[in-house]
Amino acid sequence: MAEASSLTSTIDRHFLECVICSDTFNDPRALPCMHPFCCECLERWAKSCSDDNSIVSCPLCKKIYRIPEEEGIKGFPVHFLVTNLQDTVYRAKQEKSSADYCENHEGKKREYFCENCGCAACSDCCALDPSHRGHSFIRLKQASERLSSSLENIARRVGNIEDKYTTAIQQTQQVKQNLDQDTDTKIQAIDEARNEHMQQVDNLVRAYKHNAYSKKEQNVKTIGTD
Ligand SMILES: [Zn+2]
Ligand SMILES: [Zn+2]
Ligand SMILES: [Zn+2]
Ligand SMILES: [Zn+2]
Structure with a gap:
């Protein structure tokens, strides 16, 4: 119903308004270009032409x-x-306004909202209808205001959740970054330690070789002096 009413008002605004008087068309006439104007408006306009x-x-x-x-x-x-188009929109508006009336109580507008049943009701529904006995009613307008403010609340809460979510993501990213930095430091330490060890091993190998050579030289000398 909301769709239909917004559609009819859009049609009203865009297609059923005369650009000369800015009112709804009265006896609309078509120029050969098919642009529509009220007959009277066009008569007045023609005099100025x-x-x-x-x-x-x-x-x-x-x-x-x-x-x-x-x-x-x-x-x-x-x-x-x-x-x-005027006829169609007029009929759609008639149908919409008939929806505002109670189907059980003729000529009574549905101006109340039953909080127990969650439906619109007329004053007779509230006072006489046994199916609503003991139920609490508020004005329909009040109910729709309440609904829109609770929708706003929900929107706000969703916003808060999103904020928290973003914070959590940021925190996770920080932890990951720290971890990455940590890992880098560790790898660097391992590399350094390895280099140090390799240096020591190299030194040792060099020392052994040196030892071995000097022993060999000594032997050669010993043999030579014999
Ligand atoms: Zn035209
Ligand atoms: Zn006009
Ligand atoms: Zn009713
Ligand atoms: Zn009820």
Whole structure:
């Protein structure tokens, strides 16, 4: 129903308003360009277009047309597209307003809201209907205000949850970053330790080799002096 009513008001605003008087079309006439105007509005407009009332320019697209000689502006055809649309919108509005009335109690508007049943009700529903006995009622307007403020609350709470979520993500990222830094430091330490050990091993190997050579030299000398 909300969709239909917003649709009809959109149609109303965009297609059923005369640009000359900014009101709903009254006896809409179509110029050959198919732009619609109230018959009276177009008659007034035509007087400002030429002294002898022979031509009219379209207020929208500026095209110039000859006014039918005998009938004048009334010689332009009725804009049936607009009148059909007017009928459709009128009928849709009728249907919507009938939805505001209670289907059980004729001529009674549904102005209350039963908090137990969660439905709209008329004053007779509240006072007489046994199915609502002992139920609590508030004004329909109040109920819709309450609903919209509770929707706002929900939106706010969702916002808070999002904030918390973002904080949690940020914290997780920090922990990961720390961990990465930690790992880097550890790897660096391992590398350093390895280098140190390798240095020591190299030194040791060098010392052994040195030892071995000098022993060999000594032996050679010993043999040589024999
Ligand atoms: Zn008009
Ligand atoms: Zn036009
Ligand atoms: Zn009722
Ligand atoms: Zn009820």
